Amino acid sequence: xRVVKPRQRLRAVLLKVHRVGxxxxxLPLVVLALTGCVMAFESQIDALLHPSLFRVIPQGxxxxxxxxxxxxxxxxxxxxxxxxxxxxxxxxxxxxxxxLGGGRVPRQxxxxxxxxxxLGAMSVARFVLIxxxxxxxxxxxxxxxxxxxxxxxxxxxxxxxxLKRIKLSGYRTRRRFYFDLHxxxxxxxxxxxxxxxxxxxxxxxxxxxxxVTYRLTGARPPQDDPTSFPQEEVGTVSADFAxxxxxxxxxxxxPLWVVLPQAATSSYLVxxxxxxxxxxNGTSIxxxxxxxxxxxxxxxxxxxxVARRVQSFNRVMHSGDVLGYPGKVIACGMSVALMVxxxxxxxxxxxxxxxxxxxxxxxxx
Numbered sequence: 001x002r003v004v005k006p007r008q009r010l011r012a013v014l015l016k017v018h019r020v021g022x023x024x025x026x027l028p029l030v031v032l033a034l035t036g037c038v039m040a041f042e043s044q045i046d047a048l049l050h051p052s053l054f055r056v057i058p059q060g061x062x063x064x065x066x067x068x069x070x071x072x073x074x075x076x077x078x079x080x081x082x083x084x085x086x087x088x089x090x091x092x093x094x095x096x097x098x099x100l101g102g103g104r105v106p107r108q109x110x111x112x113x114x115x116x117x118x119l120g121a122m123s124v125a126r127f128v129l130i131x132x133x134x135x136x137x138x139x140x141x142x143x144x145x146x147x148x149x150x151x152x153x154x155x156x157x158x159x160x161x162x163l164k165r166i167k168l169s170g171y172r173t174r175r176r177f178y179f180d181l182h183x184x185x186x187x188x189x190x191x192x193x194x195x196x197x198x199x200x201x202x203x204x205x206x207x208x209x210x211x212v213t214y215r216l217t218g219a220r221p222p223q224d225d226p227t228s229f230p231q232e233e234v235g236t237v238s239a240d241f242a243x244x245x246x247x248x249x250x251x252x253x254x255p256l257w258v259v260l261p262q263a264a265t266s267s268y269l270v271x272x273x274x275x276x277x278x279x280x281n282g283t284s285i286x287x288x289x290x291x292x293x294x295x296x297x298x299x300x301x302x303x304x305x306v307a308r309r310v311q312s313f314n315r316v317m318h319s320g321d322v323l324g325y326p327g328k329v330i331a332c333g334m335s336v337a338l339m340v341x342x343x344x345x346x347x348x349x350x351x352x353x354x355x356x357x358x359x360x361x362x363x364x365x
Contacts, residue, residue, distance in 0.1 A: 011159065018155040021148045022345045028145035029342050032200070035135035037335035040320060040328040042128040043280070047093075053122060058091040059114035065239045065258075068095060068111050071118060075109055077102045085239060086257040089273070094119055143204025149338075150197035156186050175351050182344040189337040196334065199318035210311055219305035226296040228267040228289045236261075237293040239268065246270035246286035249295050256282050261290045277301055278316040278324070283308075 022029075038045065047054040065085055072082055076099060083106075084098040094110045099121075110119040136142070160183055168180045202209045214221050243255050246268075253272035261267055267290055273282030285299040301312065316322040320331030 014155040014158055018152055018159060019349055021152050022342065023349060025145040025148040026342050026346055028141055029149060030339055031134055032142060032145065033335040033338040033342070035131040037332045038128060038131040039135055040332040042132060046128050049127065050122065053110040053120050054094055055092060056094050056112045056114065062113035063116050068113070068116050069239070071116055072097045072109050072111060075118060075121065077104065080104070081262065082260055084257055084259050087243070087255050088113070089254045089256065139204045143201050146197045146200035146204060150194060150201070153190050153194045153197060157190055160187055175348070178344045178347055182341060182348060185337050185340055189334050192330065192334040193338060195317060199314050202314050203318060210307070213310050214307040217306040219307045222299055223297050226267055226287050227265045228261065228291055230264050231291045234291050236290045241293055242268035242270060242288040245288045245293055245295060246272060249286045249298050250284055250300060253284050266290065267296055274301055278321045279312060280321060283312045
């Protein structure tokens with residue numbers, strides 16, 4: 001009777017876990033990899049595909065929002081309203097106004113900030129935004145897939161360790177080539193894929209992970225969306241005034257976009273970004289009372305509690321923004337590596353079944 005050593009038994013179990021996990025999560029992982037590669041350069045891709053909408057020639061001082069909004073509102077259909085005004089921090093970029101309502105798919109109207117000329121409009125149902133939505137769709141499914149990826153990376157490293165093979169053995173057989181490709185890319189990308197998996201899991205389950213982080217650090221979650229109380233015989237302040245108030249509240253930060261209040265009790269929300277902030281969308285927010293123009297709440301990334309810093313750091317680690325442009329290149333490259341890993345893993349599994357290969361030990365010999 002053959003005695004199976006504990007190490008052999010563990011290896012057989014991990015091999016099965018590695019295969020089954022990869023097969024079950026194959027489609028979500030390919031979607032995450034493909035969309036993640038696009039998201040690394042989504043702003044650049046959008047500008048490349050639609051240069052006439054995103055690029056402008058600087059001509060002195062940009063106009064105030066109050067000068068542009070009437071022109072944008074002249075482009076609105078029945079029951080449509082402007083929800084968000086995106087104030088570009090780059091002098092060569094246009095301003096963008098997100099429009100909702102009217103029973104239509106949300107769209108964006110682009111304006112030359114120097115002349116106030118309407119450059120055109122485009123639906124949010126376009127390539128880069130669809131890729132973004134797919135990447136974040138069904139958080140539980142994507143979170144589970146990220147967990148499976150973490151297990152696959154760790155089990156793959158354990159299975160690779162005895163041979164420590166990092167090379168391509170030529171083209172003797174297609175199976176050997178794919179096997180070497182799967183092993184080599186898997187090992188070289190393992191650290192990055194593990195970071196993707198863990199940070200992606202944290203983000204997918206933020207409704208649980210973020211509150212737990214606040215409890216563990218003893219911090220109080222900041223108030224979200226404070227209320228503006230209507231005042232008799234008092235009008236509302238303009239979006240330009242709200243921007244100036246936000247600039248005064250966070251002097252070194254640059255406004256990125258402002259949410260225009262719709263309900264009577266809604267306030268202005270101004271998203272801000274400090275120079276050292278690695279997240280392109282910024283992590284600081286100022287809420288301004290729409291009636292008095294006073295600051296209602298401030299989320300300052302420089303004085304944020306540890307829990308919020310952890311949440312922000314997790315996001316820039318996941319996207320590669322922590323290293324700037326080189327980090328985006330790495331993130332895109334590792335997304336391609338994940339796609340290669342998934343495709344070659346499925347091919348090897350099908351080949352094994354077709355050839356009736358026995359144990360995992362014989363396959364790795």
